[in-house]
Amino acid sequence: MVKAVPGATDLAMLIAGLLLLPGLLPGADAAEALTASAGETDLWQQPGAMSADWQAYQQQSAADATRLQQQLQTELAAAKLTAPLPALKAKNFGLNGIDNPAALNAVLSYQTVLGGWSKRTDMQQVRKPGQLAGSEPAYIPTFDNGATSTQMRWLAAYYLQASAVEQAKIRTALTQAVQFVLRAQYPNGGFPQSYPLRGGYHDAVTLNDNVMTDLLNLLWDLANQPDYQWLAADLRASAQAGFAKGVAWLVSAQVVVDGKRTVWTAQHHPLTGAPVAARKFEQISLVSSESAAVLQLLLDKALDKAREQKPSSPGVLPALCSGIAWLQQHQIRDKVWQRHDTGSKLVEKKGAQIWARFYSLPQQQPVFFDRDGQVYSDVNQLSLERQQGYGWYQTNAKGVLKAWRKKPELAAQCGQIGGK
Structure with missing residues (x-):
């Protein structure tokens, strides 16, 4: 359980102090919300080296960011372009789903080399060589605004009506997308808003706009729903493990005030689970809607799993209550x-x-x-x-x-x- 943090302390100093002792929870008493924007704070500052799994994650993220850039440069060179073509902006990707081969090919063309998709991008027409995969370059790819999880669900929904050739494409794309989601998951089970990491509050474990719950619902469905039964068994097992790890993080991150569990904040520190701020009009505070989504997830998909066997997250029912x-x-x-x-x-x-x-x-x-x-x-x-x-x-x-x-x-x- 994460306890609310003292507001008079500078965020960077607070995080540094929390990390002096491995596993130490944030401050014992609740206090005023911090007013510094996490967008102006390096969430990774700390005394000493991070643990090996976190170091490996950051190295992986940096390598994946380089891979994205190399892919774009390769396309630019092949198309003899000196600058990338812009992607068109659109709400909800310009589509409500995939229901024909043309829509399938268009959506697949916007899948990045890492396996994810971008937000606020028109995906009605096939992406041109050298064209950006997203209308906002900083969000290529991302989980924000339903990106990546939406395309994955579209692909699965279209699979049964697709031709054999199209089904092969979907299996390849969805397999890569699942691997991307699992690759982006933090060692402790949380998810950043975007991957590869881009700094500031975007690197916080993000519940805002239901990023975390959308991904965990997706992982559970991948492992348990018949729509995904054609995926490889080991991949579905990995999705189930990712779901369990995410639920365990949620239970541990529930904010405690005066010794009592409350709900969650919109962003939590990736390493400590402590609440952090985002934009200036999104300061540290308990959130009602995103917390309701967490509770719905626990009620629908985590509780029964925790009862069937020795629970990986024994605090699910207390968190719900x-x-x-x-x-x-x-x-x-x-x-x-x-x-x-x-x-x-x-x-x-x-x-x-x-x-x-x-x-x-x-x-x-x-x-x-x-x-x-x-x-x-x-x-x-x-x-x-x-x-x-x-x-x-x-x-x-x-x-x-x-x-x-x-x-x-x-x-x-x-x-x-x-x-x-």
Whole structure:
């Protein structure tokens, strides 16, 4: 379990202190959220050398980044280009899925040599030699905004209707993609936002926008769902092992405040699991929607596995009990959030349920951040641009609470263990 960190301490000094003793958890007491952006912090600074597995991971990442560049340079030389052609930008890749050979070939053409795909990139037409594989070069490839996991699911969904030749292409592409996901997974089970590593908060274990949960759901499906049964057995076994390792990380990273488990933050330090910030309007804070996605994953796919045998993550049920209780306690009832031309406001609506996107540490109260990093307790104190351009209140947690109500036997067990 990860405990909330003291806010008066510089992040780099804090991380350095945490790493003096291997396995030491972050600070004992919760405090104010740090205001320094992790985008301005080297998450890998520490005294002494990293362990061998982490050193190997960083060397692998650097080599893979070089491999990407070499592949592009090879294409540029073959096409006699002095600069890469830009990729077109598109929401949702310009596609809703693969349903014909042309779409298949186009999506496959954007798979990078490492096995992943990029975000915000139009993949309706076959990529030209020397053309970038993504509209944003820094995110080639990535897991952000559903990239890579989306293409993998599309390929599997199309497989049964594909021709024999197309199926062979899909098997090759999906095998490489699974290997890429497992290669990107940190030694402790977490996932960065992008791989190869690109620095700053992008290297944090990323729950924001459900990066981590999307990948773990995918790994579980790869190992267990019939849509992927044609994959090699050893690859499916590796996917199951990657899933178990990721679940173990989630259980260990659940933030503890005053000795009690709460939920998770949007980003956690790759080495220590401590909460870290991202952009200035995404400071350290507990998150409702991404935590709800974690709890749904544990409820649907981790709990039964933990019961069938000696659990790799024995804290799954306590994590669920505490997380569900936290969401129940921090919901805002009978109100909805409305945005308008001059700001936003909470409006009475009987029976409604919402949650703030962010909750402060250690107070666990709704908190809001502007682009300059200023912290506010009222959304109306934000600049108009931030009020209108960000989802400060959300309803995502309703789904897991509804699912939890259908499991009264689990709630009874929570009472027996005290949710600890």
